[in-house]
Amino acid sequence: MESAKAKINGHQNVIVMRHGDRADKREPLWVVIVTAVRPWDPPLVQDGKVQAFQTGQRIRSQVGFPIHRVIVSPFLRCIQTAAEVVAALSAVDLDHNAVSSKDVPSIENSTLKVAIEFGLCDTGAIKKEVAPKDGKFDFKISDLQAMFPEGTVDINVDMACKELPQWEESVEDFKERYVSTLKVLADKYPSENLLLVTHWTGVGTILCKYFKDATKYLVNYCGSVELRRQVSKSNESEEFEVITSHGVAFKDNKVPIHGPVIT
Template sequence: MESAKANTNGHQNVIVMRHGDRADYCEPLWDLTAVRPWDPPLVHDGKVRAFQTGQRIRSQVGFPIHRVIVSPFLRCIQTAAEVAAALSAVNLDDNAMSSKDVPSIDNSKLKLAIEFGLCEILSTVAIKSEVAPKDGKFDFKISDLQDMFPEGTVDINVDMACKELPQWGESVEGFKERHVNTLKVLADKYPSENLLLVTHWGGVGSILYKYFKDATKYFVDYCGFIELRRQVSKNNETEEFEVVNSHGVAFRENKVPIHGPVIT
């Protein structure tokens, strides 16, 4: 991986990605015995997909990732951990299926952090009332989540763009605005770095609505992502982002890709 200071081509790149395959959608009875039924993990196939998406990003996007910033939900944390392993592998084996298959990893340059602003919409739009916390409080133990990241990658000095989680009952418009604002705050904070934001379907869609006006109805596959780019001057003055590519993102009606092939 290149260092952040090496990103001097005049552009900043940001990838906004959905998490991998979640347990409650793959195993319909999972939430009946879960301690935290509102916070499902990835299934095995989700971890494999996340790792392979990291391989794809490393080999195909044409720019290095300097920083990965993640929603605190477990499925996003696990996705980021697998992607980071693929990005940091010293000798990446194209046949490797997950982080367990990569014995040699260099985490000296890639940094990971958790961001409340990238979390799921905290309402019944995305979380069924019967599985949501009865008191409306979603507890995340940040230190425990950070322990899931590859060793040496956690940036403990980062301040979150959103200092607190949204309140239960968040509106859809508030959710969209939160994601757009979080992207802007994080990108402006690290203008010389390329970022990977790991979030949820709605988070990817919120950014599409903002920067790709034709994306009125869309489909986002597990680990689907969009690539954004903007001009950055030497004194860190920036232009507006534009969507330049996507993988696993398509118009819903006929599955026509938005700037790129759909992952199946």
């Protein structure tokens, strides 16, 4: 088992994960039914919360390395997904009719920290009819931070992206921003393993960046791509490689996407 920090002279692992099942996709009339105040920021459905918690259990029991830091988009569905994953990683039992976290072999996550990051947003995919009229999303960061277990939020972290991306951001700008955000975060914490909780386009962007054959793909709710790179004592790092994926497949033949296995 690894120590509380990843070895400086070893590998850094980064998992890029999509949020869970969202209310407006499960129920297309969600906006009308609930007269949502924030129609562009739907929550998870209950099944999405269960799925996120179970994903956290899988990460804790199967990936073979501890997660030191969870970094998350401020959209509610991502925050709720991250909160469920953190609960599972921290062995907190929730009433989800899922396998109890105490039944899952534990990886040391006592120093787990959480931070919110504007750079992991996807504002470009929000439809015009539900987008905020003034273009302002008005996230209350302190309220979002309060959704995580006490002591896990790192309030001293500066975001890699200082401002929220503008609505109707182009695909090209999003891809450039997302890849840059990943690099900034990874370089900022080279001795830590990271879990980035984001959107479908975030997982897809990283997949296309580091796995060249993945041109047409499907990313399920809570689907993820696992990356790894070599980090030296001087913090000089190699490029990331895709090690494996979960809930991600080629679109045409539904074959799961896996990267090269690094021993």
